Amino acid sequence: MLYDQHIHSRYSQDGSASIEEIAQQAIVRGLRGITITDHLDFCEAEIGYHFYLEHEAQRREEFERVREKYADQLEIGWGIEVGHPYFMTDYAKDFLSKRSFDFVLGSVHFLRDQSDIYLIDYSQPQEVDRVLKEYFTDLLALLEFGGFDSLAHLDYPLRVMKGKIAEPTVLPYREYIDPILREVVRQDLALELNTRGFMDWKKRQEPEDWVLTRYRELGGRKITVGSDAHTLSAIGGAFDQAAQKLKALGFEEISYYRNRKPFPILL
Template sequence: MIYTDTHLHTSFSSDSDTPMELMIKKGLELGMKTLCFTEHYDPCHPDTPDKLDFLLDFENYKKTLFSLKEKYASQIEILYGLELGVQPHLGRLLANFYEKYGKDFDFIINSCHIVNNMDPYYGTYFKELGATRGLMTYFETVLSNLKAFPHYQSVGHLDYVCRYLPESSQTFFYDHFSDILDEILIEIIERNRALEVNTAGLKYGLDWPNPDISILRRYRELGGELITIGSDAHKPEHMAWEFDKVPDILHRAGFRHYAVFKEKKPVVYDI
């Protein structure tokens, strides 16, 4: 079993209404040893049908987390993280963000949610681009994002876009996108960054977490070693989602260890 969940959202993220303390109490109930909260910050996010802005009150987030970190210090480890929604044109803005806020975080996830001013979550993305072009454009944007903001520790849900493929095109084949995916994985490895295993893919009905096991295997073949594990939970009932399946998936992909970042440095645990 995995007893650390390093991708969690609370009411500090605009797509969650769960108080942070409630997530901590659920973590204790689940027997978790470490939780890392990674609230959304997506600057320059387009308007959404549900009026979410994905901005973040950094001061109150930090104040609340460190207060609860102290309150529960004898029961569970609480880490200070961020899921950063990166876009290729935001390099200077994100550099300024990092200078002001970034150095205090234990862990920053570099995630791609927006491509061509669209989030695949809302359905119009594949209607406009189609399945093959939509996937390729997404992966090309991920690569640009990693170069635009290199101060991350892990790449979040690398094939996030696959969660929202049209029903007629729900099969993802690594070989169809191997060139761009290899570029991404080599970029991650050369920077000594991690690749996230995000079990929300299982919650969304995929056969594998995000990313697909074919990507995990290729990452290992290319020399990748650092893996982080998160549920991407926005509600207590989704915490540690199907973590019981993760050890077998990672073993099948060639991994024997996973990492938890503390003060941006990986601490490695056996699977």
């Protein structure tokens, strides 16, 4: 299971490492393949699509150079993490139709008022509830837009809710999550197991066990695994734990995407 399909380079505003540094670290960690999935958030925020466009040509040039340089040691996929394309539907469709990727992650980082989920004040319990309900509603809107391969970090807002909720679970929002999982299965997409949660206050993968179990009950079999690394030290993090968890929940393989097509990797 040595394929990390969620890594951010310096071409994401919150990333820090060059693509070459990422490749070198992946080789040291014993990975067989990685996918560079820099942010493309379709919004006017500072970390929005303008930042990506300003660096797109440089990102592609470095990617091609590094992929060729390390071709005999590591498979490097050309990916992207697309955020809330429904903010700019026509532009997003045009943008994606004119570019090719190995792998496209779909995600939500901003709410409909374009407030950053990371920067909201969660001191009031009703604000926690509001954000989670809006977030899951927007995940359905993301799925309605489509155009991606795997749904990223389904319980993303919990990352910044330590001390604001009693325990790191989204079980109270099952009625919102079930339609999301059904739609992922209906579209034959993958669901991401994000290992970042093992390293933060949740001490478990994202999403939690019951979500993965429910996904499998509904017929979901495609799972992608990513560290969501923004630093070199996080690349491939907790992959052994992720593999053990998936096996325990009845999954037999993960999916690795090349040219937008899933290839099975046995656990």
